[in-house]
Amino acid sequence: MSLGCPKNLVDSEVMMGLLARAGAEITNDASDADVIVVNTCSFIESAQQESVNTILEMARHKTVGRAQKLVVAGCLVERYRNDIQKDIPEVDAVVGTGELEAILSAAGIAAPSSAQQSGPFVILNSRAEGDARAAQGRFSRTEWEGAVRDLPNYLYDETTPRLLARPKHSAYIKIAEGCDHPCTFCIIPQLRGQFRSRRFESVLAEAEQLVAGGTRELTLIGQDTTCYGEDLGLKDGLALLLERLAEIEDVRWVRFLYAYPNKVTTRLLEAIAAHEKICSYMDVPLQHASASVLKLMRRGAGAEIFLKSIEKMRRIVPDITLRTTFIVGFPGETERDFEELCDFVRAVGFDWLGAFGYSDQQGAEAYALEGKVPPAEIEQRRKKLMQIQKQISRKKKRSLVGKEFDLLLEGPSEETDLLWEGRTRMHAPEIDGTVFINDAPDGIELRAGDFHRCRITKAHDYDFEASIL
Numbered sequence: 194m195s196l197g198c199p200k201n202l203v204d205s206e207v208m209m210g211l212l213a214r215a216g217a218e219i220t221n222d223a224s225d226a227d228v229i230v231v232n233t234c235s236f237i238e239s240a241q242q243e244s245v246n247t248i249l250e251m252a253r254h255k256t257v258g259r260a261q262k263l264v265v266a267g268c269l270v271e272r273y274r275n276d277i278q279k280d281i282p283e284v285d286a287v288v289g290t291g292e293l294e295a296i297l298s299a300a301g302i303a304a305p306s307s308a309q310q311s312g313p314f315v316i317l318n319s320r321a322e323g324d325a326r327a328a329q330g331r332f333s334r335t336e337w338e339g340a341v342r343d344l345p346n347y348l349y350d351e352t353t354p355r356l357l358a359r360p361k362h363s364a365y366i367k368i369a370e371g372c373d374h375p376c377t378f379c380i381i382p383q384l385r386g387q388f389r390s391r392r393f394e395s396v397l398a399e400a401e402q403l404v405a406g407g408t409r410e411l412t413l414i415g416q417d418t419t420c421y422g423e424d425l426g427l428k429d430g431l432a433l434l435l436e437r438l439a440e441i442e443d444v445r446w447v448r449f450l451y452a453y454p455n456k457v458t459t460r461l462l463e464a465i466a467a468h469e470k471i472c473s474y475m476d477v478p479l480q481h482a483s484a485s486v487l488k489l490m491r492r493g494a495g496a497e498i499f500l501k502s503i504e505k506m507r508r509i510v511p512d513i514t515l516r517t518t519f520i521v522g523f524p525g526e527t528e529r530d531f532e533e534l535c536d537f538v539r540a541v542g543f544d545w546l547g548a549f550g551y552s553d554q555q556g557a558e559a560y561a562l563e564g565k566v567p568p569a570e571i572e573q574r575r576k577k578l579m580q581i582q583k584q585i586s587r588k589k590k591r592s593l594v595g596k597e598f599d600l601l602l603e604g605p606s607e608e609t610d611l612l613w614e615g616r617t618r619m620h621a622p623e624i625d626g627t628v629f630i631n632d633a634p635d636g637i638e639l640r641a642g643d644f645h646r647c648r649i650t651k652a653h654d655y656d657f658e659a660s661i662l
């Protein structure tokens with residue numbers, strides 16, 4: 194079971210690859226498994242709760258099913274290693290985010306001979322910014338009972354076996370791990386360690402392998418993709434990487450997620466604008482628009498600066514699709530701050546927007562901040578923001594009716610067998626809306642992973658209906 198974000202999914206795929214190479218047969222049916230692995234998320238409280246519930250649910254397979262072992266992996270292990278083992282006796286072993294290869298011994302499988310082992314598991318790059326933050330205690334876990342002191346420094350590479358959990362036509366590539374930013378609401382740096390990039394050639398080699406195996410869409414991920422290469426001494430590392438990936442012949446779309454606002458450079462935007470295969474898509478989590486809240490978040494900037502940088506994105510890449518996320522109800526957020534955020538959202542007109550209610554995280558700096566917003570108020574603000582976005586989205590989606598796009602077919606719809614689903618360049622995998630296919634010319638065989646030209650025939654609040662041409 195893989196919980197949480199795409200970054201965690203890649204870790205799951207690496208663990209599955211390691212297990213499969215060592216001879217294990219992989220199944221996603223827990224009742225059929227001898228060893229169950231739960232790869233957990235620990236980003237916010239609700240994610241931790243979901244992780245614990247899943248572990249308890251899977252533990253039942255040891256008493257009423259055939260499972261012999263239960264292994265817990267991922268971010269929750271980095272946070273509560275000892276507690277998991279102490280409080281859930283059904284758990285046989287834990288595997289942190291920095292020790293993925295330990296999945297073999299945890300599952301009771303002997304590692305393959307050294308000749309077959311993956312090469313370098315540990316890369317120790319760092320940036321001056323990260324080293325300075327480390328000296329300031331940003332990555333300290335000393336207040337966390339039950340967590341080991343050492344930070345993860347693992348990074349997979351192109352020689353690490355990886356078994357894709359999603360359809361092969363679209364794959365994530367993790368280009369970096371960890372994060373050096375000081376955001377006060379976030380414990381990911383303590384969970385995942387200092388920022389470190391994979392080698393340029395390693396990412397290229399993995400991309401080529403994936404494409405040779407049938408992948409047509411590559412989505413680059415990391416906690417902050419826009420810092421890619423800084424620790425390797427590369428300037429404009431992400432732009433260079435995207436350009437090289439776009440040169441791979443059978444790649445159709447390349448995109449990246451999780452840009453840090455002040456790291457979106459002119460060079461990066463020009464690379465997007467210049468290359469057909471690099472999707473004109475920018476996922477830039479802004480988290481807020483009020484300068485005073487952003488200051489409390491230790492992210493800086495504010496509505497005015499963001500508006501200017503979005504204007505620049507739209508000037509250099511006129512057809513750019515913009516996605517962002519916001520946290521509402523951050524400690525100290527006043528009615529006025531929230532109204533400023535709403536006005537900003539109205540002014541920008543994002544294509545895709547996610548809003549999360551703030552939740553306290555022990556170990557995050559914001560935990561100690563005064564001015565906590567009551568949970569009911571947080572939820573009300575979250576709903577209001579999403580209501581504003583719904584109207585914006587509806588209008589934007591309607592303006593595209595009649596337009597033509599390239600479409601990647603994903604497969605039969607999850608909602609009804611009568612329709613197929615697909616995505617355009619405007620849709621990143623798994624997070625954005627859906628394009629439902631309601632018509633296709635006679636004789637066309639619909640196959641997941643194929644690209645077609647389509648025309649949008651109808652728009653809903655977030656989804657489209659389209660005909661294949």
Ligand code: SF4
Nearest residue numbers: 372374376379381416
């Ligand atoms: S950029 Fe901020 S929110 Fe994102 S992972 Fe780093 S510290 Fe957390």
